[in-house]
Amino acid sequence: GAGVSQSPSNKVTEKGKDVELRCDPISGHTALYWYRQSLGQGLEFLIYFQGNSAPDKSGLPSDRFSAERTGGSVSTLTIQRTQQEDSAVYLCASSLGLAGTNEQFFGPGTRLTVL
């Protein structure tokens, strides 16, 4: 079946504009994660969804960042009033559910460039 998909693959925006990044998880995966990958920084956890609720938002770097998930499926990460330091690759992953042993499957990422 299809893997995790993300759109757009690349996004270039101007400082101060809002952007929306989309993630389509693997069908049937109830857990969904967002990460940010910055050059030289590794992967940074942003937020975790179980179903439509987000029990862990601890990684969101500021209140300009928000995410939602609808229908237990698609998730959108929104960044308001983008700043240059938001430039990074945003990765989405999904897994079968709550168990910590479940493998996370990653999407190809969205490369965000803020000019």
Place this chain on the structure above:
Amino acid sequence: AQSVTQPDIHITVSEGASLELRCNYSYGATPYLFWYVQSPGQGLQLLLKYFSGDTLVQGIKGFEAEFKRSQSSFNLRKPSVHWSDAAEYFCAVGASGGYQKVTFGIGTKLQVIP
């Protein structure tokens, strides 16, 4: 808080040579440990994982890793590297129990020379 250290940012090996990528973790209990690979332009792919049991774990593409609790290490090894192994490798630690909040290391970029 859990953390992962990958001390080598960049490693170069010759094709056919053996490989060891180092990973040290910090976690208060028995961790879940992972190695992921990210090829250029690709998403992350799970190479192998350790949850419990045998401390020597076999993964895909001929990789293996050994969990050493006394050293808080989970080093990745491959006896003979192929040019296609050139990629970035990430070690990660997750909390045992509960959902899988994973903390990743900074990554090790592997270059393979002919």
